[in-house]
Amino acid sequence: xxxxxxxxxxxxxxxxxxxxxxxxxxxxxxxxxxxxxxxxxxxxxxxxxxxxxxxxxxxxxxxxxxxxxxxxxxxxxxxxxxxxxxxxxxxxxxxxxxxxxxxxxxxxxxxxxxxxxxxxxxxxxxxxxxxxxxxxxxxxxxxxxxxxxxxxxxxxxxxxxxxxxxxxxxxxxxxxxxxxxxxxxxxxxxxxxxxxxxxxxxxxxxxxxxxxxxxxxxxxxxxxxxxxxxxxxxxxxxxxxxxxxxxxxxxxxxxxxxxxxxxxxxxxxxxxxxxxxxxxxxxxxxxxxxxxxxxxxxxxxxxxxxxxxxxxxxxxxxxxxxxxxxxxxxxxxxxxxxxxxxxxxxxxxxxxxxxxxxxxxxxxxxxxxxxxxxxxxxxxxxxxxxxxxxxxxxxxxxxxxxxxxxxxxxxxxxxxxxxxxxxxxxxxxxxxxxxxxxxxxxxxx
Ligand code: PHE
Numbered sequence: 001x002x003x004x005x006x007x008x009x010x011x012x013x014x015x016x017x018x019x020x021x022x023x024x025x026x027x028x029x030x031x032x033x034x035x036x037x038x039x040x041x042x043x044x045x046x047x048x049x050x051x052x053x054x055x056x057x058x059x060x061x062x063x064x065x066x067x068x069x070x071x072x073x074x075x076x077x078x079x080x081x082x083x084x085x086x087x088x089x090x091x092x093x094x095x096x097x098x099x100x101x102x103x104x105x106x107x108x109x110x111x112x113x114x115x116x117x118x119x120x121x122x123x124x125x126x127x128x129x130x131x132x133x134x135x136x137x138x139x140x141x142x143x144x145x146x147x148x149x150x151x152x153x154x155x156x157x158x159x160x161x162x163x164x165x166x167x168x169x170x171x172x173x174x175x176x177x178x179x180x181x182x183x184x185x186x187x188x189x190x191x192x193x194x195x196x197x198x199x200x201x202x203x204x205x206x207x208x209x210x211x212x213x214x215x216x217x218x219x220x221x222x223x224x225x226x227x228x229x230x231x232x233x234x235x236x237x238x239x240x241x242x243x244x245x246x247x248x249x250x251x252x253x254x255x256x257x258x259x260x261x262x263x264x265x266x267x268x269x270x271x272x273x274x275x276x277x278x279x280x281x282x283x284x285x286x287x288x289x290x291x292x293x294x295x296x297x298x299x300x301x302x303x304x305x306x307x308x309x310x311x312x313x314x315x316x317x318x319x320x321x322x323x324x325x326x327x328x329x330x331x332x333x334x335x336x337x338x339x340x341x342x343x344x345x346x347x348x349x350x351x352x353x354x355x356x357x358x359x360x361x362x363x364x365x366x367x368x369x370x371x372x373x374x375x376x377x378x379x380x381x382x383x384x385x386x387x388x389x390x391x392x393x394x395x396x397x398x399x400x401x402x403x404x405x406x407x408x409x410x411x412x413x414x415x416x417x418x419x420x421x422x423x424x425x426x427x428x429x430x431x432x433x434x435x436x437x438x439x440x441x442x443x444x445x
Pocket of ligand 1: 324
């Protein structure tokens with residue numbers, strides 16, 4: 001049997017956009033931007049996306065399409081018996097670990113969606129969403145139940161394969177996401193705090209440019225949001241036929257992902273600034289406590305806004321989780337010679353189990369079980385975000401920049417003899433590795 005294939009190029013691009021657009025663009029982007037001062041962060045983040053993110057994304061596309069296998073297999077095919085396969089191993093490890101806690105946070109999202117649908121979330125009193133959220137994540141059944149439910153849907157989609165599962169679901173999800181997002185942004189911009197929200201997002205406080213932590217946050221966010229360094233994009237592009245043009249695909253993914261994050265900012269910050277007692281810098285709880293407070297103060301429309309918002313976040317998370325699972329599934333299919341259905345159920349089951357300690361670590365029974373002083377979920381998050389992802393990205397940039405025969409890499413990308421091709425290679429050789437090495441060093445210190 002031949003390798004599975006995407007039905008169309010558009011299907012592949014939608015799936016790659018689906019992978020990129022996720023909790024990262026809404027939950028993570030909004031709290032990181034909120035914590036790091038808004039506009040200054042946004043500017044540096046966009047620079048990181050184009051200087052480091054785009055070249056590395058294109059590198060991942062080239063590796064996968066050339067390798068025609070899962071991440072580890074692809075490295076081994078292009079550079080047999082070389083240490084570059086470390087990039088693949090890191091990819092499988094990080095996507096697996098990230099999915100374990102991604103499913104937990106997505107579970108919280110589904111819980112909120114459900115609570116808005118039943119009216120329970122709408123009925124919480126003003127100022128009490130902190131307790132509402134705290135009580136939920138501190139439970140021992142709730143967080144696991146919603147995590148398992150979410151993971152079951154993820155497994156259910158990957159089970160049907162590239163064309164009938166992943167491509168089809170993204171063809172439905174992505175347009176839906178765009179419509180809801182634009183509708184919510186339009187509404188948010190009519191609120192009283194719109195001008196303040198826009199200023200927060202677009203008028204930089206120049207002092208923030210001197211703060212190194214803003215750069216760190218920006219590059220970390222760039223990797224996470226583009227799904228880089230964990231093999232997802234390599235795996236997806238391995239299902240492409242030879243003719244597809246990669247640079248335009250990479251450009252499209254980057255532009256959509258960035259637009260999506262900015263528009264999500266247009267939904268969130270005007271709303272946050274409309275109600276004076278709330279702060280944009282509330283951290284990871286921003287969308288779970290601050291926003292529900294906002295919805296609460298909106299009066300009648302609040303519940304509707306809440307339903308649409310959490311539905312939006314849920315599908316964004318779903319399409320990303322699918323790509324995370326596919327990395328390990330495609331690896332298991334080759335490595336153990338399993339068929340897709342078996343691989344999906346086994347791998348999906350194990351990731352879900354590994355996520356359970358995370359689900360119980362945020363106030364629940366495993367709160368005191370810490371690793372280097374961090375709760376389980378935070379430990380896994382930090383380990384992958386701070387070390388695995390940048391390291392994986394570094395290996396990929398160095399591999400395509402220095403390890404892989406230059407003319408072959410350019411041919412695979414379709415950039416032979418072009419100025420763009422030379423720029424790309426030099427970005428991978430120098431700019432991206434320096435940028436990534438810098439964060440790694442600071443993270444290790
Ligand atoms: N890019 C996704 C997001 O922004 C997260 C993700 C990372 C998905 C890695 C797949 C692979 O939420």
